[in-house]
Amino acid sequence: MKRGQGLHDRDPRARRDVVLPRHQLLQVRGRSVTWLVPLVMLVVIAVVDLNTTGELRIVSWCVFVAAIAAALCGVWTTVLFAVLAMVTYLAADAAWPDEYRGGLADFVLVLVGGILSAIACYVRVRGERRMRHMRNIAETTRRTVLRPLPPGWGGLDHAAVYLAADAVARVGGDFYDIQPGPHGTRVLLGDVQGKGLGAVEAAAALLGTFREAAYHEPDLRTVAGRLDTRMHRHRAHTTALGRDDGDRFATAVLIGFPEDDDSAVEVVDFGHEPPLAVGPAGVRILPLGDGLPLGLGELAGGGLPPVLRTALAAEETLLLVTDGVTEARDPAGAFYPLADDLVEALARDARTAEPARLVAHVRESTLRHTGGHLEDDTTIFAVRRAGAEADEGPVLGRLQT
Missing domain, CATH: 1.20.58 (Methane Monooxygenase Hydroxylase; Chain G, domain 1)
Incomplete structure (x- = not known):
């Protein structure tokens, strides 16, 4: 698979929500029988x-x-x-x-x-x-919001997969993007509360703001502020229209890859699951502040979450997921142990840390854990600096916090 290619474009198993006409289920040499x-x-x-x-x-x-x-x-x-x-x-x-x-x-x-x-x-x-x-409409809408990312875009190797929930046919509000610019490459992943066109509309508004602010603003905190302001403006607009989704919010994690430092990343968290750094040394959870979701900043006095700078080795991959992964349950109600599962996978094969392999592993493990029945839309996104190769030697299989 080419670097940066979305798994949903390559593997039919990543699109289990596709419904085939029944007369196409039995075919011989492409003809229905x-x-x-x-x-x-x-x-x-x-x-x-x-x-x-x-x-x-x-x-x-x-x-x-x-x-x-x-x-x-x-x-x-x-x-x-x-x-x-x-x-x-x-x-x-x-x-x-x-x-x-x-x-x-x-x-x-x-x-x-x-x-x-x-x-x-x-x-x-x-x-x-x-x-x-x-x-088809939902797929077209999703592809319009989530633009295709070229291989190596912004100097990052990346892979992503989106899985629609079985229980709800409507498209959800998961979103992600990479935006290179003169001040480094910025990455955004988030999840708008709710489903349907309202959630897609909010996701599109946030992505539009991110693409402009991430390119022009030198300070990642300013980018974070622009995102929070955009969510407030969007909520005010929907309220003025008389819609009942004026209290919508979004969790998100904003990451900056500084141009002047290849060994660190900057992270701003808006109430989202913390990214995981996956590499030969094991799996570690990136430290995050106590930020509130986008649109709820007034509950904390209008303050923004802090910008935290943390070390990131060249061979480490950042794994970002939405709650479709972290809240995935098996038939007994147990949550999918993402970090522990990755530790075991790395112990078996250090190449699991590569973005494409990492996303594929999490996708298959999530589906296997839930028996193929997802209760929420799921996005799995992995990025690391281009050119990094995982060490195929022994892996220190441990979870670091």
């Missing part, structure tokens, strides 16, 4: 009926042929099998003496069953088309 299922059933019913005693009549089971076609095939294919079922019924019923015929009642059953199956298939296909259309 779902029609074979009702066809085989129809042939079996006809053969069994013609080769059993007259008292045992199963030809009326032809009504199930159209029903199965309605569940697997398209509308016209279902209509075709409904017609074939009636023809087969008439032919098989006429092959027996009068005393063994199914009669008009069974014929009406097959006829009405075929009509109802065709109607049900039409409703199903229309619903699938609508669902695909809505998911």
